[in-house]
Amino acid sequence: MSVKQRIVVIDxxxxxxxxxxxxxxxxxxxxxxxxxxxxxxxxxxxxxGRQVDSFIESYTGxxxxxxxxxxxxxxVFPELHEFVGDAVLVAHNASFDQNFxxxxxxxxxCTRQQPFLCxxxxxxxxxxxAPNHKLGTLVDYANVxxxxxxxxxxxxxxxxxxxxxxxxxxxxxGFGLEDAPLELLQKLQSVAIARADDWLAAKAAx
DNA sequence: TGCCAGGCCCTCTTTAGGGCCTT
Numbered sequence: 521m522s523v524k525q526r527i528v529v530i531d532x533x534x535x536x537x538x539x540x541x542x543x544x545x546x547x548x549x550x551x552x553x554x555x556x557x558x559x560x561x562x563x564x565x566x567x568x569g570r571q572v573d574s575f576i577e578s579y580t581g582x583x584x585x586x587x588x589x590x591x592x593x594x595x596v597f598p599e600l601h602e603f604v605g606d607a608v609l610v611a612h613n614a615s616f617d618q619n620f621x622x623x624x625x626x627x628x629x630c631t632r633q634q635p636f637l638c639x640x641x642x643x644x645x646x647x648x649x650a651p652n653h654k655l656g657t658l659v660d661y662a663n664v665x666x667x668x669x670x671x672x673x674x675x676x677x678x679x680x681x682x683x684x685x686x687x688x689x690x691x692x693x694g695f696g697l698e699d700a701p702l703e704l705l706q707k708l709q710s711v712a713i714a715r716a717d718d719w720l721a722a723k724a725a726x
Numbered sequence: 727t728g729c730c731a732g733g734c735c736c737t738c739t740t741t742a743g744g745g746c747c748t749t
Binding site for chain 2: 531532533534535536537538539540541543546575576579580611612613614615616617619620638640641644652653654655671
């Protein structure tokens with residue numbers, strides 16, 4: 521995979537926690553990282569075809585009246601698919617966003633080919649001393665600027681993208697690895713899966 | 727009525743259980 525690989529950081533607000541249980545996306549935010557910098561963005565509300573409950577309205581600040589005027593998934597997801605292109609995807613707690621993206625793509629006959637990396641899994645390895653690994657906590661811990669309201673899709677995607685860049689910087693500064701940040705993070709994630717902490721120690725000792 | 731997600735990761739583990747994180 522190319523070092524210059526475009527990355528898209530994505531975040532969904534949804535009607536609930538279970539994509540497979542029928543919950544739907546109500547907002548998507550996506551931020552492209554190109555050449556190590558934040559570039560184009562994509563954001564829209566999505567009409568889920570149903571009422572969202574009061575918890576979701578309160579949690580996200582997205583009301584039913586806002587969603588009533590929003591485009592539906594059949595309009596939104598082909599556009600998102602085009603925006604994402606062949607970029608590697610990143611999200612905070614990626615399994616959640618991946619399940620929603622794949623479920624919504626399936627409804628509009630789109631498919632996802634590229635890998636989906638998780639900023640939370642990397643942060644747990646890179647910042648083990650953080651109070652916790654919620655996005656809001658990590659934004660503060662890594663001195664990432666707050667770009668908007670938490671629990672809105674574009675703001676969360678932007679701050680996840682900035683956290684991702686901060687983690688890249690930490691890796692470069694901490695391990696002297698000037699190049700191949702994407703490969704490094706992919707390796708770091710696979711290492712996390714394998715619980716192979718020795719890999720980082722070996723890299724640091726080189 | 728009662729139930730209500732799923733994947734990762736750690737540990738008092740692996741023939742399991744529970745916390746974290748996302749909305």
